[in-house]
Amino acid sequence: MKLSNRAKNIAQSEIRAMSILCNEKNGLNMAQGLCDLEVPLPVVEGAKEGIDRGKNTYTSAYGNYKLRAAIAKKQNDFYDQGIDVDNVLVSLGATGAFYATAMSLLNEGDEVILFEPYYGYHVATLKSIGCKIKYIRTNPPAYEIDFQNLKDQISEDTKAILICNPSNPSGKVYTKEELQTLSEVINQNDLFLFSDEMYEHFIYDELEFVSALSIESLKERTVVISGFSKIYSITGWRLGYAITQKGIIDAASAFNDLVYVCPPAPLQNGILKGLNELPKSYYENVAKEHQKKRDKFIKALNDAGLKAEYVKGAYYVLADISKLEGEDDKQKVVTLLEKTGIAAVPARAFYQESEGIHLARFCFSKKEEELDEAIERLKRL
Numbered sequence: 001m002k003l004s005n006r007a008k009n010i011a012q013s014e015i016r017a018m019s020i021l022c023n024e025k026n027g028l029n030m031a032q033g034l035c036d037l038e039v040p041l042p043v044v045e046g047a048k049e050g051i052d053r054g055k056n057t058y059t060s061a062y063g064n065y066k067l068r069a070a071i072a073k074k075q076n077d078f079y080d081q082g083i084d085v086d087n088v089l090v091s092l093g094a095t096g097a098f099y100a101t102a103m104s105l106l107n108e109g110d111e112v113i114l115f116e117p118y119y120g121y122h123v124a125t126l127k128s129i130g131c132k133i134k135y136i137r138t139n140p141p142a143y144e145i146d147f148q149n150l151k152d153q154i155s156e157d158t159k160a161i162l163i164c165n166p167s168n169p170s171g172k173v174y175t176k177e178e179l180q181t182l183s184e185v186i187n188q189n190d191l192f193l194f195s196d197e198m199y200e201h202f203i204y205d206e207l208e209f210v211s212a213l214s215i216e217s218l219k220e221r222t223v224v225i226s227g228f229s230k231i232y233s234i235t236g237w238r239l240g241y242a243i244t245q246k247g248i249i250d251a252a253s254a255f256n257d258l259v260y261v262c263p264p265a266p267l268q269n270g271i272l273k274g275l276n277e278l279p280k281s282y283y284e285n286v287a288k289e290h291q292k293k294r295d296k297f298i299k300a301l302n303d304a305g306l307k308a309e310y311v312k313g314a315y316y317v318l319a320d321i322s323k324l325e326g327e328d329d330k331q332k333v334v335t336l337l338e339k340t341g342i343a344a345v346p347a348r349a350f351y352q353e354s355e356g357i358h359l360a361r362f363c364f365s366k367k368e369e370e371l372d373e374a375i376e377r378l379k380r381l
């Protein structure tokens with residue numbers, strides 16, 4: 001059997017591999033990025049009502065109109081961006097939204113610039129559609145972009161830059177100034193920006209989150225990707241969205257139609273009710289709760305000798321696992337699993353060349369009991 005070249009690019013992710021190993025060892029899974037919140041009641045009720053009221057057939061390939069309007073309203077309520085319903089595509093998760101918009105904007109051979117450490121699905125999606133990827137390394141603790149280097153790396157083939165803000169896995173949150181400088185590079189070189197804002201509400205230390213679409217000079221050139229998997233704790237429902245100019249949304253709706261036909265009909269009703277009924281304080285409380293989890297878990301990592309910075313956003317932390325036995329990052333996370341029963345993700349999941357990078361990613365979006373258990377177990381190191 002000869003598989004396609006495309007299939008060779010879609011290797012099983014390190015995150016899934018670690019989760020499997022964790023299950024085998026009956027360990028505590030801090031590798032997977034699930035959010036351990038309760039699903040908000042209106043979201044559950046809305047989905048049930050959707051089924052009870054017979055909303056079981058295809059919706060528009062753009063997603064339910066009322067839901068698109070509610071997403072536009074939320075974006076405007078939070079960031080005052082003047083988003084219209086025509087600027088929104090509902091897809092199968094942020095993953096589907098990225099796929100559909102990337103298919104609409106990028107040709108085979110186009111180059112996209114990504115910053116390391118990256119989120120693996122971005123790489124796999126771009127590879128699967130035949131794009132070339134240029135990786136630019138950013139380093140702890142601040143993971144800042146070296147803008148001169150970025151400018152030097154842009155080639156004739158470069159079509160887009162992708163950022164993850166806040167970043168999975170580094171927790172970096174881009175400042176307004178950084179986005180403005182990025183905008184100059186984007187405009188001067190006639191590029192697009194993909195801004196994955198999946199963790200927009202997971203922001204700590206009262207920092208301000210700046211969405212790329214809030215930068216006036218990025219408005220015409222940005223695709224924002226976000227979704228509900230994390231903030232409503234419904235990773236299995238598969239609902240996310242893209243926000244960008246209408247022409248791109250129209251093209252992307254055709255890819256949505258082709259691959260998914262439409263997002264899950266009754267579940268869209270759940271999101272609609274959630275958006276309509278959950279107050280702003282819901283989102284603020286999620287951030288507050290996660291900040292507490294961050295504080296106690298990162299302290300425990302440092303106490304155990306796994307040095308880690310207090311991240312500014314998202315709910316992951318990259319910790320230095322140099323002190324653990326093993327020749328490389330993979331062996332070291334296996335040592336961690338054997339000694340503590342905690343599964344984390346090795347650096348190789350986030351870097352093209354990870355040799356010598358002894359970092360592991362932990363997800364701290366865990367229930368209190370589990371987090372306390374992890375903190376106890378870290379004392380074994």
Ligand SMILES: Cc1ncc(COP(=O)(O)O)c(C=O)c1O
Nearest residue numbers: 033093094095168198227229240
């Ligand atoms: C940065 C980022 N974007 C997108 C996703 C996927 O989101 P969805 O479940 O909406 O496809 C994740 C999930 O871990 C993520 O970390």
